Amino acid sequence: MIALGSDHGGFELKEAIKKHLEEKGIRYKDFGTYSPESIDYAVIAAKTAKGIVSGECEKGILCCGTGIGISIAANKVKGIRAACCSDYFSAKYTRLHNDANVLCMGGRVVGVGLALELVDVFLETEFEGGRHQRRIDQIAAIENGEL
Numbered sequence: 001m002i003a004l005g006s007d008h009g010g011f012e013l014k015e016a017i018k019k020h021l022e023e024k025g026i027r028y029k030d031f032g033t034y035s036p037e038s039i040d041y042a043v044i045a046a047k048t049a050k051g052i053v054s055g056e057c058e059k060g061i062l063c064c065g066t067g068i069g070i071s072i073a074a075n076k077v078k079g080i081r082a083a084c085c086s087d088y089f090s091a092k093y094t095r096l097h098n099d100a101n102v103l104c105m106g107g108r109v110v111g112v113g114l115a116l117e118l119v120d121v122f123l124e125t126e127f128e129g130g131r132h133q134r135r136i137d138q139i140a141a142i143e144n145g146e147l
């Protein structure tokens, strides 16, 4: 199950991603927003991120105007590794090297065509592990106040 969320700036892109996931038979849970009305991205980031760290959803996709605000907010939730991407290489390598569990994109930055390519590579790429696991463990140590 993929967790989806956006503010108003990413609403249209989130709706396009929903359609894309439906066409691919990928299950998702939409944590809002549900209309183009203005809404604060931190609220949506928190709800969506909690849907992931609870184990209900495996990964998430968050959209706001730039992808930045919603990624900063999501990264405040322990266990979230959210990456704001607008190119294919970053969306792929944030899975390979960072084991990112949330892809963030800007609805005012990337076109729908590119965004859907980023979604596909993000969801299809596995974490490489090895030396990268040590670095993920260090990120967790920061969260726990150990580093």
Ligand code: RB5
Pocket: 007, 008, 009, 010, 041, 064, 065, 066, 067, 068, 069, 070
């Ligand atoms: C909302 O206008 C906009 O600030 C928000 O979507 C996002 O871009 C923030 O980082």
